[in-house]
Amino acid sequence: MTATATAIEAAGLGKRYGKPPGPVNWRRRQEHWALRGCSFRIPTGRICALVGPNGAGKSTLLAHAAGLLKPTEGTVGVLGATSPAAVRARIAYVAQDKPLYPRLTVGETLRMGRELNAERWDDALAERVVAGGGLDHGWRVDALSGGQRTRVALALALAKRPELLLLDEPMADLDPLARHELMGTLLAEAAEQDTTVVISSHILAEVAETCDYLLLVDGGRVRLGGETEDLLTAHTLLTGPASEAAALASRTVVESRTTGRSLTALVRTEGDAPPAGTRWRTAEPSLEELLLAYLRSPEAPVLLTPSASATRTKTTGTTTGTTTTGTTDGTTKKTEATA
Numbered sequence: 317m318t319a320t321a322t323a324i325e326a327a328g329l330g331k332r333y334g335k336p337p338g339p340v341n342w343r344r345r346q347e348h349w350a351l352r353g354c355s356f357r358i359p360t361g362r363i364c365a366l367v368g369p370n371g372a373g374k375s376t377l378l379a380h381a382a383g384l385l386k387p388t389e390g391t392v393g394v395l396g397a398t399s400p401a402a403v404r405a406r407i408a409y410v411a412q413d414k415p416l417y418p419r420l421t422v423g424e425t426l427r428m429g430r431e432l433n434a435e436r437w438d439d440a441l442a443e444r445v446v447a448g449g450g451l452d453h454g455w456r457v458d459a460l461s462g463g464q465r466t467r468v469a470l471a472l473a474l475a476k477r478p479e480l481l482l483l484d485e486p487m488a489d490l491d492p493l494a495r496h497e498l499m500g501t502l503l504a505e506a507a508e509q510d511t512t513v514v515i516s517s518h519i520l521a522e523v524a525e526t527c528d529y530l531l532l533v534d535g536g537r538v539r540l541g542g543e544t545e546d547l548l549t550a551h552t553l554l555t556g557p558a559s560e561a562a563a564l565a566s567r568t569v570v571e572s573r574t575t576g577r578s579l580t581a582l583v584r585t586e587g588d589a590p591p592a593g594t595r596w597r598t599a600e601p602s603l604e605e606l607l608l609a610y611l612r613s614p615e616a617p618v619l620l621t622p623s624a625s626a627t628r629t630k631t632t633g634t635t636t637g638t639t640t641t642g643t644t645d646g647t648t649k650k651t652e653a654t655a
């Protein structure tokens with residue numbers, strides 16, 4: 317069996333900005349790590365969601381994969397190249413603020429895209445995306461609404477026919493119909509061209525509907541990564557009597573919540589049966605339940621499935637990391653992530 321090729325691989329990726337956002341305290345040395353110790357892999361051909369709280373480091377990570385930022389430490393390789401800049405022609409990146417030349421018209425913007433990407437450009441696709449929003453070629457970019465600018469930016473990115481498409485919250489300012497239409501176009505093109513898409517989003521329902529791969533970034537590091545199916549089956553939702561919380565003591569608990577007399581816990585599926593007694597129910601969590609549980613529990617142990625583990629830091633069959641997490645009984649428990 318041939319191994320799946322790698323779209324993005326980061327090893328110990330770290331980015332330190334010179335100063336933090338907000339007022340600068342000149343008396344203290346100020347530095348701010350947006351990413352630290354990020355190691356992960358995204359195989360080709362996936363629609364990968366990049367999720368995480370505000371300020372988690374998602375945009376910083378995407379800008380590194382696009383070759384627009386240089387790591388402070390560690391490496392990021394893209395499409396087999398050790399530097400994203402070397403494969404820029406095969407990557408398209410739509411930044412969060414959708415930068416376009418304001419003085420150009422829509423038509424001039426598309427012409428520029430065609431001229432810069434002559435070998436790969438799909439004119440019909442660009443025209444279709446722009447026409448879908450009723451945009452006229454003669455309209456100036458600085459007169460477009462936020463959603464209309466997004467449409468032009470997506471037209472440029474899709475028509476470039478990239479092997480890797482990096483999208484930073486692309487749908488945030490689109491109306492529901494435009495969002496539905498453009499997401500459909502995006503997924504159809506990705507399937508036809510076998511494009512790898514990495515898309516940051518805060519809309520968990522959209523992530524669940526469209527993505528087959530997931531990276532959860534929080535506090536500048538990747539806390540969860542892998543095929544969504546694998547991540548879901550790696551977790552179990554247990555519901556039982558709060559009075560029997562001690563039954564979970566041996567489990568790796570991501571999060572537990574008590575409502576009245578009932579306790580619901582998201583635990584790692586570790587091959588063991590439900591807690592003794594018939595009063596415990598088990599279910600597979602939804603992707604939304606899984607993500608919310610991790611977002612609410614910053615101390616939950618890291619989980620990268622084998623396909624998401626960086627090969628450069630991996631030593632086959634050995635332990636790659638140890639994390640400590642809280643359990644329902646208030647004790648701590650060590651779990652080991654094996655590569």
Ligand SMILES: Nc1ncnc2c1ncn2[C@@H]1O[C@H](COP(=O)(O)OP(=O)(O)OP(=O)(O)O)[C@@H](O)[C@H]1O
Nearest residue numbers: 333335336337350369370371372373374375376377
């Ligand atoms: N140019 C910069 N200078 C200093 N700090 C920055 C800069 N850009 C980002 N940061 C900081 O780096 C951290 C990560 O920012 P980033 O934009 O990558 O987060 P994000 O996950 O994309 O957030 P959001 O979901 O709000 O878009 C934040 O704390 C942010 O304030």
